Amino acid sequence: MTLNFIIALKNIVSPLIIRRIVMVIAFALHPPLFAQAVLTQPNVLFISIDDLRPEIGSYGSNIAVTPNIDKLASQGIQFNHAYAQQAICGPSRASVMTGLRPVTLGVTHNYVKFRAKIPEVVTIPQYFKEQGYQTTYVGKIFHHGDLDDEKSWSWLPKASWLPSSTAKPVRYANAGNAQIQQTHRKAMFAKYGQQARFGLGSGPAVEGEPVADHIYPDGYSTELAIAALARLTESNQQPFFLAFGMKKPHLPWIAPKKYWDLYQRDKIMLSQDTQAPQNGATMGLHASFELRTFFDIPKQGNISTEQAKQLKHAYLATVSYVDAQIGKLIAALAKENLLDNTIIVLWSDHGYHLGEKGIWGKATNYEIATRVPLIFWTPKLAKQYQQNAASVRSNALVELVDIFPTLTVLAGLETPQNLDGISLVPLFSQPERQLKTAAYSQFPTPALREWGAYPLRKGMRETYFGPLIEQVEDKIKSQVGQRWQRELFEQHLMAYAMRTKQYRLIAWQDTRDYNKAPMFVELYDHQNDPNETNNIAASERTIASLLLKQLKQQRYPNSHK
Template sequence: MSTRPNVVWVSFEDCSPRFGCYGDPVARTPNLDRLAAEGALWTKAFTTAPVCAPSRSAVITGMHPVTLGTHHMRTNVGAHHGDKGIPRYEAVTPHYVRCFTEYLRAAGYFCTNRNKTDYQFIPPITAWDLPGGHWRDRPDPDHPFFSVFNLDDTHETRGWPGFFDDNDIDVDRIEVPPYFPDTPKVRESLARVYAAIEHNDRLLGDLLEELEEDGLTDTTAVFVWTDHGPLPRGKRWPYDSGIHSPLIVRWPGMIEPGTVSNDLVSTMDLGPTVLSICGVEVPRHLHGRPFLGPDAHGGRDYVFASRDRYDEMYDTVRASRDQRYKYIRHFDPAKPYMMWNSFRNNHPIMQEMWRLYASGELEGPPAQAMADKRPAEELYDTEADPHEIENLASDPAYREVLERHRAALEQWQRDVGDLGMMPEDTMVAQMWPGGVQPITDAPKFIVLGEEHHGTEASPEGGTFKGPVVLQMQCSTQGASIGYTLEDDALPDPPADLDAQFSAVLGHNPKGGDPPRRLLYHEPLRLPPGETRIRAFAHRIGYQRSAESVATFIVQAGD
């Protein structure tokens, strides 16, 4: 049995910490509460963006979306949302960026994801052993694994009528945030949110039971987190209601049960933390920092978040947060808070707010959330004002705090190369010259041995005197290479971007996952006899290459 820990991630979509273990008296979350009691709970974990795809791109790469070019939401659908002028492209990230799971795979981990990816790019097949798999699918039961489960029943759509309508949540006990009007429709929608969390809690319980059945509880670190918060004025906004994430980790024997940490952490730190606890070197270019394991850092001084184009709605907002204060910078303050977003407007709370806005009945914080223009800056004391209602930016008593956050935010933008300051069409033209998606070059095979010194490639293979070492190389900078020794060809990716979009949201039909490919990370020592290899290459944001196929016959040496 490996001494390296197994790791399970469970993400709750669109979910603020409305859990019992976070002190919510309405929540019914026995499995989350037990997990926190047996491990640790972080009170100040925050996402890098208040919507899923930019946030998830930071989680899978350990880097800020505004560095990657994944900060806009969506980038690869048009017909899916109708004709709204939404650009159709995949983000081409810097050449040194990888899905961090490739570092785990290179270290011997079996990596699975069920089912959503949604990173603003189609993840290379090399990112996962099985994109729709389970730890139980690993070929060797002693193989260490990293398995991700994305529970989507807390998605904002589950707050719409038709989902969890028959719940028995006591609406009179619900605390309505002050930025919402306190009406029956709002309370009914919040009750659906609690019912959805309770449902996901049961699914979490099923996964914990499977670990117990497999005898893996004591050797597996379990993480629970979210991609961003729910509800209008939460999702899509960098207030705490949009970026405050629950974070619970149970790691038997390594975390003291019942630990509560007030360290400031980012969900961008999740990947580097997994690398750290699994004994894998954390690449120095990552923005994320481990908060557990031998490479753990202390809490951050600041976390940062961004808001950009969301569907048909262009905006540019940046935020910084420290242990106490939240600073928000609006680069387009003349715009209203609630610009048109047709998907968001399906939400019953949003519809209720529009109804009251139109009739002139909104007042107080709900009216503030619907204001026709914004201040250039917002500053909140989150200890005294956890719902971020009283803007302190113009209060002279907080000038030092304001100036400190201004400077921190501007320095961060310089440090990470904030691409949100560039028009999206200019960025896309750099990523896809002429509006055409680049294609990854196919990998080449290079044979090294007593009689072969790598002076030329062997595209079709051949017969060689052993011993022989085989290198694979791709001339596209930043490409990953995957290969198999089985004779199962990769299917062509869907030509239609909307079909690819369905796949990244986890809508693949059963059996729709591509055949498994090994990650090429070191030269292969070919055994005597015949070896047939199929290999491909894929750089993030590019089209996958054609497969290179070759047969190598190695004759035993003298």
């Protein structure tokens, strides 16, 4: 009778609903057997890191102190050529969490919610929740203000689970720095009004006080994640999906002093790639707007060598701070004997310029801003490493949009059909394969967008950024001549980037008419110019034309919202 009932349902409800009905019936009839069956599905630890370029030991950094990520990579599979779909937090995270490209989802700046674009879109944790998983998170997973708590998460961890001595974290532990932030913010509001709400008035860009890890947000999140892990494993009747979001190395670059002490500043080397690409698009580089919102950063001109070394030191300290938190949580998994049935994925939402091409920040279409760390760890890969001590590395082109389908395959779940990415599981056993011919990214006019990729508000020109905006505008006008139109460059110009094994193509397209030729094309040859210093589109027209045709066939939408 039960079987007939389920068969009758097949034509009127979705497979997911049927699966859940079956699970309920199975639990009612045979609770012990059901619990044992469910627990054969692996748990998932989903590690998200903000603004982390591959400045990691396992990725070849000769200075970063990252023993925990290095160990994870050595026992799992590390993708050396993984790319974000847009080098800014909101669109990148919305893309990862839904498995849809920004151009599909319609989220291309930080001030639009993904469900405002596609209300019924299914996120990774939502999908796992629908498959019977407990899902929860700490820290930054979705972008701020787009948390999706009701649909994506089973429950949220509570601060009351921590010892009473664990106070809420602070942005600045130094009282003087906290006061600077407060005073500066008040001054910005007094001078610029509501425009100051959009990022103006920050305190110092760096701090390194001798405090415990949990005094700052990422250390606190780690303590809360460990407490949540204990709750997740209490019943042992459901697999879990635990999302662990690290806010660093996002600005401001703040970490406990002990992580600063891992580095000697005089050993820190600055990038030698400090000039814009020769013949490159002038609209492709911003004026380090986000960094300049901080109190101690000059509002115009170059960052001094001394301050640049301090800033890179701070970035490295936050990377090591984050690495330590990841190590603590993985140790907690090991203590609970959970690693034998847990999948771990580690990713960053985009890369970062630390002076490369003369700017500081994310928000470009170049390699340094779009290339990210991506690591998967599974019990099978770890066992393989223990047997032959050979780490798995893949140079295949992969994308963050591939995370969703890869996790479903690893968890033994059916993969939703509407995803833009593909499963990377075939590369786990054959890392030398190429599953795709290119990776794709996009970004709207970095030079004339605010640091959240939002079009310049009128009031922004009235702030201390006014002169910087005029400078970048003058450069663009000089390059494009009579094609200059402020509305076009601020509102409608989108750069679509395509990274193949050898080349990076960037096509600057008027999104009001995709039948028009691109306004500007950039082409960089990674075989001869890995730092993308010279745009060869004009001299290599045949190659540029062929790649542009591929880009149009694969990634241009019929319309753009």
